[in-house]
Amino acid sequence: MNGGAICLQLDFAFQAEIRPGQFLSARYEDDILPTSLFPCGMDGKDFTTIQTLPLAWQPDVSLSIRYPLGKGFVIPPSTRRLLMVSAAENPLRLLPAAFAVLAGGGEAALFSYSLPGDISPEVELLTRDELPDACTWADCIIGDTSIDNLPVWKKMVTHGEAVSVKQNIQVLVDTPMACHGTAECGVCAVKTKHGWKNACSDGPVFPLAELDL
Protein backbone atom coordinates (compact mmCIF):
# COMPACT_ATOMS: atom_id res chain seq x y z
CA MET A 1 0.00 0.00 0.00
CA ASN A 2 1.10 3.57 -0.69
CA GLY A 3 -1.39 5.85 1.00
CA GLY A 4 -4.75 4.42 -0.04
CA ALA A 5 -3.42 2.89 -3.27
CA ILE A 6 -2.35 -0.67 -3.91
CA CYS A 7 0.97 -0.96 -5.73
CA LEU A 8 2.01 -4.15 -7.45
CA GLN A 9 5.43 -5.54 -8.14
CA LEU A 10 5.56 -7.67 -11.26
CA ASP A 11 8.16 -10.19 -12.23
CA PHE A 12 8.40 -9.81 -16.01
CA ALA A 13 9.30 -12.64 -18.33
CA PHE A 14 10.53 -10.00 -20.78
CA GLN A 15 11.48 -6.50 -19.75
CA ALA A 16 10.37 -3.52 -21.84
CA GLU A 17 10.51 0.18 -21.26
CA ILE A 18 7.15 1.58 -20.14
CA ARG A 19 6.89 5.34 -20.14
CA PRO A 20 4.97 7.27 -17.47
CA GLY A 21 1.32 7.37 -18.59
CA GLN A 22 1.56 4.20 -20.69
CA PHE A 23 -0.03 1.08 -19.26
CA LEU A 24 -0.13 -2.69 -19.16
CA SER A 25 -3.21 -4.72 -19.93
CA ALA A 26 -3.33 -7.46 -17.27
CA ARG A 27 -5.76 -10.33 -17.00
CA TYR A 28 -6.09 -13.42 -14.83
CA GLU A 29 -7.70 -16.45 -16.49
CA ASP A 30 -11.20 -15.88 -15.04
CA ASP A 31 -11.25 -12.09 -15.41
CA ILE A 32 -13.99 -10.85 -17.71
CA LEU A 33 -12.23 -7.58 -18.48
CA PRO A 34 -8.55 -6.67 -18.37
CA THR A 35 -7.16 -4.33 -15.73
CA SER A 36 -5.01 -1.32 -16.66
CA LEU A 37 -1.79 -1.09 -14.68
CA PHE A 38 0.31 2.07 -14.80
CA PRO A 39 3.91 2.59 -13.72
CA CYS A 40 3.86 4.47 -10.43
CA GLY A 41 6.07 5.82 -7.68
CA MET A 42 9.27 7.78 -8.01
CA ASP A 43 11.20 5.09 -9.88
CA GLY A 44 8.25 3.82 -11.96
CA LYS A 45 9.09 0.21 -11.11
CA ASP A 46 5.82 -0.56 -9.32
CA PHE A 47 2.38 -0.55 -10.94
CA THR A 48 -0.97 0.73 -9.79
CA THR A 49 -4.52 0.96 -11.07
CA ILE A 50 -7.53 3.12 -10.42
CA GLN A 51 -9.77 0.10 -11.01
CA THR A 52 -10.86 -2.29 -8.28
CA LEU A 53 -8.47 -5.23 -8.30
CA PRO A 54 -10.10 -8.59 -9.03
CA LEU A 55 -10.36 -10.76 -5.89
CA ALA A 56 -8.47 -13.57 -7.62
CA TRP A 57 -5.34 -11.44 -7.79
CA GLN A 58 -3.33 -12.67 -4.87
CA PRO A 59 0.44 -12.68 -4.41
CA ASP A 60 2.14 -15.13 -6.78
CA VAL A 61 -0.77 -15.26 -9.22
CA SER A 62 0.24 -15.50 -12.91
CA LEU A 63 -1.24 -12.84 -15.16
CA SER A 64 -1.38 -12.52 -18.92
CA ILE A 65 -0.13 -9.07 -19.78
CA ARG A 66 0.32 -6.97 -22.91
CA TYR A 67 2.59 -3.96 -22.79
CA PRO A 68 3.49 -1.22 -23.30
CA LEU A 69 0.13 0.15 -24.45
CA GLY A 70 -1.04 3.65 -25.28
CA LYS A 71 0.79 6.92 -25.44
CA GLY A 72 2.35 8.28 -22.29
CA PHE A 73 3.68 11.63 -21.18
CA VAL A 74 6.32 13.22 -23.39
CA ILE A 75 8.56 15.28 -21.12
CA PRO A 76 11.00 17.33 -23.22
CA PRO A 77 14.61 16.89 -22.05
CA SER A 78 14.79 20.68 -21.67
CA THR A 79 12.13 20.65 -18.91
CA ARG A 80 13.49 22.31 -15.76
CA ARG A 81 10.25 23.00 -13.87
CA LEU A 82 7.62 20.27 -13.92
CA LEU A 83 4.20 20.82 -12.36
CA MET A 84 1.95 17.84 -11.64
CA VAL A 85 -1.76 18.44 -11.02
CA SER A 86 -3.71 15.40 -9.96
CA ALA A 87 -7.47 15.20 -9.72
CA ALA A 88 -7.47 11.40 -9.66
CA GLU A 89 -7.74 9.22 -6.57
CA ASN A 90 -3.99 9.50 -6.09
CA PRO A 91 -1.11 11.08 -8.04
CA LEU A 92 1.13 8.01 -8.11
CA ARG A 93 1.01 7.63 -11.89
CA LEU A 94 2.53 11.10 -12.38
CA LEU A 95 5.55 10.62 -10.15
CA PRO A 96 7.79 8.65 -12.56
CA ALA A 97 7.85 11.74 -14.80
CA ALA A 98 9.13 13.81 -11.86
CA PHE A 99 11.90 11.30 -11.28
CA ALA A 100 13.37 11.99 -14.73
CA VAL A 101 13.19 15.79 -14.32
CA LEU A 102 14.75 15.70 -10.84
CA ALA A 103 17.50 13.38 -12.03
CA GLY A 104 18.36 15.94 -14.72
CA GLY A 105 18.74 18.69 -12.10
CA GLY A 106 15.27 20.19 -12.58
CA GLU A 107 12.50 20.89 -10.08
CA ALA A 108 9.12 19.24 -9.61
CA ALA A 109 6.00 20.39 -7.77
CA LEU A 110 2.76 18.57 -7.09
CA PHE A 111 -0.80 19.60 -6.35
CA SER A 112 -3.09 16.73 -5.49
CA TYR A 113 -6.28 16.33 -3.48
CA SER A 114 -4.89 13.14 -1.99
CA LEU A 115 -1.26 12.45 -1.21
CA PRO A 116 0.58 9.14 -1.30
CA GLY A 117 2.11 7.86 1.92
CA ASP A 118 5.55 7.74 0.34
CA ILE A 119 6.83 10.65 -1.73
CA SER A 120 10.30 12.06 -2.35
CA PRO A 121 11.10 15.16 -0.25
CA GLU A 122 12.50 16.65 -3.47
CA VAL A 123 8.93 17.09 -4.79
CA GLU A 124 7.44 20.35 -3.55
CA LEU A 125 3.86 19.91 -2.36
CA LEU A 126 1.51 22.77 -3.19
CA THR A 127 -1.71 24.03 -1.67
CA ARG A 128 -4.68 24.99 -3.85
CA ASP A 129 -3.84 28.68 -3.28
CA GLU A 130 -0.31 28.16 -4.60
CA LEU A 131 -1.47 26.48 -7.79
CA PRO A 132 -2.04 29.59 -9.98
CA ASP A 133 1.54 30.82 -9.42
CA ALA A 134 2.91 27.34 -10.01
CA CYS A 135 1.11 27.16 -13.38
CA THR A 136 3.00 30.30 -14.44
CA TRP A 137 6.27 28.96 -13.01
CA ALA A 138 6.18 25.59 -14.80
CA ASP A 139 7.56 24.96 -18.26
CA CYS A 140 5.67 21.67 -18.48
CA ILE A 141 2.38 20.72 -16.78
CA ILE A 142 1.09 17.17 -16.55
CA GLY A 143 -1.84 15.70 -14.68
CA ASP A 144 -4.58 13.14 -14.46
CA THR A 145 -8.33 13.27 -14.16
CA SER A 146 -11.49 11.39 -15.00
CA ILE A 147 -13.03 12.29 -18.33
CA ASP A 148 -16.06 13.73 -16.52
CA ASN A 149 -13.87 16.06 -14.49
CA LEU A 150 -11.78 17.22 -17.45
CA PRO A 151 -13.36 20.71 -17.76
CA VAL A 152 -12.67 21.32 -14.04
CA TRP A 153 -9.08 20.08 -14.37
CA LYS A 154 -8.58 22.38 -17.37
CA LYS A 155 -9.76 25.38 -15.34
CA MET A 156 -7.36 24.46 -12.54
CA VAL A 157 -4.33 24.67 -14.83
CA THR A 158 -5.44 27.45 -17.20
CA HIS A 159 -7.69 29.59 -14.94
CA GLY A 160 -10.25 29.77 -17.72
CA GLU A 161 -7.76 31.07 -20.34
CA ALA A 162 -7.62 29.48 -23.79
CA VAL A 163 -4.89 26.86 -24.18
CA SER A 164 -2.29 27.60 -26.83
CA VAL A 165 -0.72 24.72 -28.74
CA LYS A 166 2.64 26.08 -27.58
CA GLN A 167 1.82 25.48 -23.92
CA ASN A 168 3.06 22.09 -22.89
CA ILE A 169 0.10 20.77 -20.91
CA GLN A 170 -0.61 17.03 -21.02
CA VAL A 171 -3.35 15.15 -19.24
CA LEU A 172 -3.93 11.47 -18.55
CA VAL A 173 -7.66 11.00 -19.17
CA ASP A 174 -9.30 8.19 -17.22
CA THR A 175 -12.12 6.58 -19.20
CA PRO A 176 -13.72 3.17 -18.95
CA MET A 177 -11.58 0.70 -20.93
CA ALA A 178 -13.07 -2.65 -21.91
CA CYS A 179 -10.88 -4.16 -24.61
CA HIS A 180 -7.62 -2.17 -24.56
CA GLY A 181 -7.81 -1.84 -28.33
CA THR A 182 -8.24 -5.51 -29.21
CA ALA A 183 -11.93 -5.21 -30.21
CA GLU A 184 -12.22 -1.53 -31.18
CA CYS A 185 -15.14 -1.34 -28.74
CA GLY A 186 -14.95 2.46 -28.60
CA VAL A 187 -16.02 2.80 -24.94
CA CYS A 188 -12.82 4.75 -24.27
CA ALA A 189 -13.59 7.40 -26.94
CA VAL A 190 -12.39 10.94 -26.20
CA LYS A 191 -13.48 13.92 -28.31
CA THR A 192 -10.57 15.83 -29.78
CA LYS A 193 -10.25 18.66 -32.28
CA HIS A 194 -9.35 15.99 -34.84
CA GLY A 195 -12.37 13.78 -34.17
CA TRP A 196 -12.98 10.95 -31.71
CA LYS A 197 -9.87 9.12 -30.48
CA ASN A 198 -9.53 5.97 -28.42
CA ALA A 199 -7.88 6.59 -25.06
CA CYS A 200 -6.52 3.04 -25.00
CA SER A 201 -4.45 3.48 -28.16
CA ASP A 202 -4.30 7.22 -28.99
CA GLY A 203 -4.05 8.17 -25.29
CA PRO A 204 -4.67 7.93 -22.41
CA VAL A 205 -2.32 10.94 -22.30
CA PHE A 206 -3.41 13.77 -24.59
CA PRO A 207 -2.08 17.30 -25.12
CA LEU A 208 -4.73 19.52 -23.52
CA ALA A 209 -4.72 21.77 -26.60
CA GLU A 210 -5.96 18.82 -28.70
CA LEU A 211 -9.01 18.05 -26.60
CA ASP A 212 -12.42 19.35 -27.59
CA LEU A 213 -14.03 20.26 -24.25
Ligand code: FES
Ligand atom coordinates in the same frame (compact mmCIF):
# COMPACT_ATOMS: atom_id res chain seq x y z
S1 FES B 1 -11.09 0.08 -24.69
FE1 FES B 1 -11.98 -0.78 -26.49
S2 FES B 1 -11.29 0.55 -28.09
FE2 FES B 1 -10.42 1.39 -26.27
